Amino acid sequence: MSDLNITGVEGTVAIKPPPETPKLPPREWLKENLFSNKFNTLLTLFSTAILLMISRGLLSFIFNPERQWGSTATNLRLMMTQAYPEEQYMRVWVSVAVIFTLVGASMAIWNAGSRVTLRRLGSFLLSSGVVINILTLLAPFSGQAKLIWLIIGSAVAGAGGTLLRVSDKDKNISSLTLVVATLTAAILSLWIVPFGHHSFVFERTPRSMAETGTVALTTKLPWTIMVVIGILAYFFGKTMTSRFPSKNLRPTIIGIWFLTPPTLLYLVLRDPDFDMGHVLNTDIPIFLIFAIAGGILLSWLTRPTTGEIGRVCAALVLLAGFGMFFTPMRMIIRILMLLLATFALAAPTFAGDSKKQRRYVLAWIGVSGIITWLVTAVNTPSTIEVPGDFFLGGVSLTLLVAIFTIVISFPIGILLALARTSKMPIFRILSTWFIEFVRGIPLITILIFFSIMVPLFLPKGMELSEVSAIVIGYSLFSAAYLAENVRGGLQSVTRGQHEAAEAVGMTTSQKTFFIVLPQALRVSIPPLVGHCIGVFKETSLLAIIGLFDILYIARNVIPNQTEFLGSTRENLLFVSLIYFFFAYQMSKASQRLERRVGLGER
Amino acid sequence: MNEIENTETSASTRDLSNAPDMIVCEGVSKWYGDFQALDDVSATIKEQEVVVVLGPSGSGKSTWIRCINRLEHHQEGRIEVDGIELTNDLRNIEKVRSEVGMVFQQFNLFPHLKVLDNVTLAPIWVRKKPKAEAEEQAAALLERVGIPEQADKYPGQLSGGQQQRVAIARALAMEPRIMLFDEPTSALDPEMIKEVLDVMKELALSGMTMMVVTHEVGFAKEVADRIIFMDDGQIVETGTPEVFFSNPTEDRTKLFLSQIL
Numbered sequence: 041m042s043d044l045n046i047t048g049v050e051g052t053v054a055i056k057p058p059p060e061t062p063k064l065p066p067r068e069w070l071k072e073n074l075f076s077n078k079f080n081t082l083l084t085l086f087s088t089a090i091l092l093m094i095s096r097g098l099l100s101f102i103f104n105p106e107r108q109w110g111s112t113a114t115n116l117r118l119m120m121t122q123a124y125p126e127e128q129y130m131r132v133w134v135s136v137a138v139i140f141t142l143v144g145a146s147m148a149i150w151n152a153g154s155r156v157t158l159r160r161l162g163s164f165l166l167s168s169g170v171v172i173n174i175l176t177l178l179a180p181f182s183g184q185a186k187l188i189w190l191i192i193g194s195a196v197a198g199a200g201g202t203l204l205r206v207s208d209k210d211k212n213i214s215s216l217t218l219v220v221a222t223l224t225a226a227i228l229s230l231w232i233v234p235f236g237h238h239s240f241v242f243e244r245t246p247r248s249m250a251e252t253g254t255v256a257l258t259t260k261l262p263w264t265i266m267v268v269i270g271i272l273a274y275f276f277g278k279t280m281t282s283r284f285p286s287k288n289l290r291p292t293i294i295g296i297w298f299l300t301p302p303t304l305l306y307l308v309l310r311d312p313d314f315d316m317g318h319v320l321n322t323d324i325p326i327f328l329i330f331a332i333a334g335g336i337l338l339s340w341l342t343r344p345t346t347g348e349i350g351r352v353c354a355a356l357v358l359l360a361g362f363g364m365f366f367t368p369m370r371m372i373i374r375i376l377m378l379l380l381a382t383f384a385l386a387a388p389t390f391a392g393d394s395k396k397q398r399r400y401v402l403a404w405i406g407v408s409g410i411i412t413w414l415v416t417a418v419n420t421p422s423t424i425e426v427p428g429d430f431f432l433g434g435v436s437l438t439l440l441v442a443i444f445t446i447v448i449s450f451p452i453g454i455l456l457a458l459a460r461t462s463k464m465p466i467f468r469i470l471s472t473w474f475i476e477f478v479r480g481i482p483l484i485t486i487l488i489f490f491s492i493m494v495p496l497f498l499p500k501g502m503e504l505s506e507v508s509a510i511v512i513g514y515s516l517f518s519a520a521y522l523a524e525n526v527r528g529g530l531q532s533v534t535r536g537q538h539e540a541a542e543a544v545g546m547t548t549s550q551k552t553f554f555i556v557l558p559q560a561l562r563v564s565i566p567p568l569v570g571h572c573i574g575v576f577k578e579t580s581l582l583a584i585i586g587l588f589d590i591l592y593i594a595r596n597v598i599p600n601q602t603e604f605l606g607s608t609r610e611n612l613l614f615v616s617l618i619y620f621f622f623a624y625q626m627s628k629a630s631q632r633l634e635r636r637v638g639l640g641e642r
Numbered sequence: 643m644n645e646i647e648n649t650e651t652s653a654s655t656r657d658l659s660n661a662p663d664m665i666v667c668e669g670v671s672k673w674y675g676d677f678q679a680l681d682d683v684s685a686t687i688k689e690q691e692v693v694v695v696l697g698p699s700g701s702g703k704s705t706w707i708r709c710i711n712r713l714e715h716h717q718e719g720r721i722e723v724d725g726i727e728l729t730n731d732l733r734n735i736e737k738v739r740s741e742v743g744m745v746f747q748q749f750n751l752f753p754h755l756k757v758l759d760n761v762t763l764a765p766i767w768v769r770k771k772p773k774a775e776a777e778e779q780a781a782a783l784l785e786r787v788g789i790p791e792q793a794d795k796y797p798g799q800l801s802g803g804q805q806q807r808v809a810i811a812r813a814l815a816m817e818p819r820i821m822l823f824d825e826p827t828s829a830l831d832p833e834m835i836k837e838v839l840d841v842m843k844e845l846a847l848s849g850m851t852m853m854v855v856t857h858e859v860g861f862a863k864e865v866a867d868r869i870i871f872m873d874d875g876q877i878v879e880t881g882t883p884e885v886f887f888s889n890p891t892e893d894r895t896k897l898f899l900s901q902i903l
Contacts, residue, residue, distance in 0.1 A: 344770045392770045539713050540750035540809075544764035544816055545740035554763060558754045 092178065099179040101609075111604035112614045114238040114248050116259075118597070119615075122433025122588050123426045124309075131311065132436075133262045135304045140270040142297060148277025149289055152632075153216035161213065162203030169197025216274075223267050230260040248603045301443050302414055310431060312420035319416060323372065327412040330376045334383070334408065335401045341387035342397045354384035372415045376408055383407075389549045418508075430507050433588030435618060441511055441589070442576040448515040449575075453522030454561075458552060460523065461530050471523070478520035484581050486513045491585050510582070518575050525567040529560030562637050569630035573623045580619075590615055658867060661688040663722075664820055664851045665710060670719035672705060672875075679705045680716065681875040689819075692852045694862040694883075697872035698898060703855045706872070707822050710853070711742045724819060740768060743813030747825040749805045751797035757784070757808050758793040761815045769816065776815070783811040787841050803834030807841055814845075821845065823854040859902060863887060871895050 064072065074084045101107070112119075121132055147153065172193030176186055229235075237251040254260065280289060306312065337357075341350045361377035383404050390400050424431040432440060459471035478486070490513030491506050498504060504512075533556050541551040561568075583592035594611035598604055665687040672680040679702050687693050695703045708714045709721060712728050712735045721728045723738045752760050761780035765771045771779075784790045787807040789800075797805055806826055813821060823842065827835040839861050846852055846865045856862065862869055862883060869886040871879045871894075879886065879895045887903075890896050 389767075392766070393772050395772070534750075536746060536748050536750035537752065540744075540746065540752070542713065543711055543739060543742075543744040543746075544812065545736055545768045546764060547736070547768075550767050554767065555752055559752075562754065 092174075095175060096178045099175060102613075103180055107610055108604050108607040109610055110238060110248070110250050111598050111601070111607035112611055113236065114240045114250070114604075115593075115598050115601075115611075116238075118240075119434045119590055119593055119611075119618075121436050122593065123428065124431065124433075124436075125424060125426065128311065128424060129258075131308050133266075135308050136262075136266055137269050138300060138304060138308075140266045141273040142293070142300060144270040144273030145277035145280070146293055146297070147216070148274045149281055149286065149293055153214055153219075155212040156215050156218065157210070157212045158203055158207035159209065159211075161218070162200045162205075162207065165200025166197050166204060167200070169193045169195070169200055172196060220271060223270075227260075227264050227267050230255055230263065246603070248601075298447070299410065301440075301447070305440065306414065306417040309424075310417075311423045312417050313423050314416075314420055322370075323412060323416045326370070326372055326376070327409060330380065330408055330412075331405045334376075334380045334404055337380070338383055338387055338404050339397050339401050341384055342391045342400050344391045346388075346391075350388060351385075354381060354387065357381040357384050371419075372412060375411060375415060379408060379411060380404075386549070389547065389553060428588060430505065430587070434590050434593050437507075437582070437587065438576075438579045438589045439622075441507070441514065441579045441582065444511045445514045445518050445575055445579075446572050448511065449518035449522055452515065452519035454526055454557070456519055456523035457526035457530055458557075460527055475520045475523055478517055479524075481517075483514075483517055483578060484584060486517050487581055487585050489513065507587070510585075510587070514575075514579075518571070522568065522571055525564050525571055526560060528567065529562075529564035530556060532563045533559045565630060565634055565637070569626060569633075573626050576622060576626065577619060590618065656690070656867065658688045658691050661690055663687070664689045664691070664724055665853070666720070666722040667706075667710075668720045670706070670709060670716045670721060672709065672714065672716045672718075679875050680709070682719070683872075683875070683877055684719075685870060685877060685880070687851065687853060689851055690849045691867045692846045692850075692865055693854070693868050693870060694866040695853065695855045695870045695872060696857075696859075696862065696898070697878075701872045702875035703872050704824050705875075707824055707853055707855050710820075710822060711739050711744055713744075740816055741819050743816055743818035743821045745806070745809050745813055745821065745823045745826045747828050749797070749802070749809045749829070751805055751808055751812070753797050755796075756793070757789075757795055757797065757800070760797065760808060761812045764812070765815050780811070780815060783814050784808070786814075786844075787811045788837070801834060802830045803837045806830065806834075806838045810838075810841055810845070820851045820853070823852065823856065825855050825857070827856060827858055857902070859887075871898065873898070 075081045121129075124132060170193070173190055176189040176193060179186075179189075181189065231254060234253055235255050237253050237256050238249070239251075239256065240248050337353070340346060341354065357377065358381035361374065361381045364374045364377055383400075387400065390396060422431060430437070456471045456475060459467040460475065462468055487510055490509045494509045494513070495504055495506075537555055537559065538551065541555045546554070579589060580591040582589040583595065586592070588597070594615040595608055598611050599606055599608040663686050665685075667683055667685050670680055670683045671678065681702075683702075683706055685693075695707065697703050705714055709716045709728075710723060715730075716728075724741055726734050726738050726741075728734060728738060751757075752763070755763065758777065758780055761783060762773070762776040765776040765779065766773055769776075781790065781793065784793055787810055789804050789807055792800055792804060792808070797808065800808065810821075810826075826842070827838050830838065835858070839858060842852070842854070842861070843865055854861075854866075864883075866883050869881055869883055870877055871886070871890075871892075873894050879890060879892045881890075886895075887899065890899060
């Protein structure tokens with residue numbers, strides 16, 4: 041206690057820092073951590089042997105001269121976007137550029153990155169150099185290749201060792217600098233290292249050719265531009281943060297992030313062939329009528345003096361919205377009516393002074409505008425001509441289905457969880473039945489059902505592409521699981537929180553929206569991210585119902601090309617690396633998110 | 643705060659016999675399953691009156707105080723708060739809750755919101771106050787409970803005593819006419835109890851109608867207009883602090899006082 045120097049209850053507390061833990065010399069470290077007793081020694085030797093055997097097996101598989109790695113290199117574009125037409129490939133690069141811009145800007149606005157001490161970097165380099173050398177010794181390389189790799193490994197290890205020895209304890213470097221340096225090195229290697237130029241042209245004989253030299257200009261140039269765009273976007277984001285307060289900037293960027301997938305898909309990649317006459321005569325007038333009439337209705341509903349009669353009106357709008365599904369009516373009107381009903385029902389929660397009213401009406405106009413535009417775009421034929429049903433395939437289809445499923449299933453899952461914990465029996469029973477029913481069916485059954493059966497059940501005049509039907513089915517499936525994760529979070533919110541919210545006079549919806557949900561979602565971040573990773577990986581089931589997702593291309597398409605017959609294993613290994621890359625990034629993102637939101641709570 | 647502490651003006655010297663009734667309970671009973679938590683509780687609390695409810699644990703004091711803003715439902719009898727009877731009618735409950743502030747034993751601050759947002763949330767969304775006005779009022783209230791510098795921290799970064807003072811500010815932000823305190827100091831370390839009691843004393847002297855469940859005899863003696871002693875869900879004895887502590891009539895009260903004093 042003598043070290044503590046407390047001055048007053050709220051004063052500063054000066055605490056002596058804890059003593060530094062002395063660093064063990066390598067030999068003792070090894071002894072303490074790996075060979076502390078007989079059993080541990082045995083375990084160490086056993087697991088080392090297993091690790092070496094696995095690495096050796098994998099290396100001799102990869103570097104076996106019989107492997108057709110050319111099949112992967114030649115078909116990279118097929119794996120990414122399947123048969124997206126060459127002439128319009130610019131659209132793909134524009135989409136990638138938009139995403140790079142958003143990533144760069146968001147990293148600046150959310151202050152991404154941390155400091156890495158040079159010592160940590162040094163020990164990382166040292167250990168990777170050692171690993172490279174061990175793997176080189178295990179690999180079935182020729183004498184010259186072995187020598188080159190040994191030199192590279194020793195150079196990396198040497199650099200790491202010097203860094204470890206020379207640098208001070210507190211010297212550090214931004215992790216973003218490291219990321220940029222790695223990316224630049226990768227891009228430079230595209231221009232310098234002779235990875236080989238693989239090309240596949242359908243009209244040519246031979247169709248597939250592998251030339252020596254660096255990769256094709258159509259690969260290295262766009263990627264170079266993408267990295268430059270990402271870096272520029274980061275600095276753009278930095279200027280924005282210094283100009284605008286983050287409480288305005290962040291919601292804007294989040295909004296743009298949510299608009300990006302549908303915009304890229306329906307406007308950029310799909311290239312809808314808008315019929316301007318129809319748009320001007322029908323779609324825009326419908327939107328204007330809804331925007332104005334809905335705006336007037338909502339500004340009345342959000343007035344604090346409007347009492348019960350407002351709720352009755354909202355219920356009437358909802359009834360009218362459902363009723364429209366039983367009469368012949370344009371889809372856009374049905375959808376806008378339901379949307380208006382949702383806004384009207386939520387209006388009393390957000391009621392307030394004229395500023396709040398205006399904001400709510402603006403939100404309505406914005407959301408209804410976006411929905412009108414989306415529905416119009418979906419109903420417009422595309423100019424992209426591809427052999428299959430859908431204009432995307434490979435990694436882009438996998439990502440597309442995963443992203444849309446996750447985004448759509450979140451609100452549904454949260455609503456289901458709220459319904460299941462609600463006091464009203466009808467909601468509780470319906471949602472419990474839905475969740476238990478969906479969880480009792482295998483995903484593949486649901487996918488088959490939605491891809492084959494649902495188009496038959498649709499009302500007359502309504503069409504749904506196979507991919508949309510599958511995304512809807514997958515979203516419902518995912519929502520049922522998500523609801524259970526959220527329910528766990530909801531139950532972790534203590535009774536005291538509910539009581540405190542009730543005691544200050546909040547209504548049930550205010551309590552849910554402002555107090556319960558934020559805390560419940562924060563608690564359920566780990567299971568929710570786990571769920572998202574699962575959704576991403578299980579898109580591989582699309583291969584079974586014959587969609588050209590990345591797994592299908594790797595397993596069924598490439599190994600059947602006459603040039604690369606039987607190259608299944610190579611491509612499956614490559615595909616598993618792609619799955620791992622995305623899944624690992626999600627997992628890392630979740631760890632960062634947990635650290636960030638955990639800040640305030642302590 | 644120190645000035646208040648030194649002025650030994652007990653609120654109990656006031657004459658409140660002509661003040662209007664704020665809380666009227668008539669024959670209130672409540673059961674948890676087969677266990678009767680409240681048994682025919684009747685009491686009237688006047689405007690500006692400070693009532694301290696004492697009693698052994700499990701005697702129904704907390705249940706009673708929680709019935710008054712309908713966190714618990716009474717099954718028999720009648721509770722009227724400021725002329726509004728508490729029934730199942732949601733509108734009445736919401737009206738009563740916005741008139742009655744409550745402070746809990748476990749503080750129950752919203753951990754995901756900053757201190758300032760904890761205080762302003764209900765005024766903005768329930769009272770529909772403009773944000774700027776609500777923030778101004780919140781700053782004034784935090785000043786009043788003695789922690790203006792903590793507005794931008796999260797509840798988890800404050801000490802227990804500070805958290806409870808934020809909870810009091812949060813309740814006061816709704817401009818209630820009655821404040822209910824449910825063992826506000828029971829979860830606090832001894833050195834933090836005083837800072838919370840000081841705030842409560844100041845509140846009592848400012849004329850707030852208060853109902854306090856507590857074990858702090860010192861506070862009861864100094865501030866209360868009336869002590870209500872409960873046991874087994876019944877009101878055993880009622881009296882001014884002077885009479886109650888020095889001259890209790892019931893045997894049960896004498897036994898209780900001999901154990902705590």
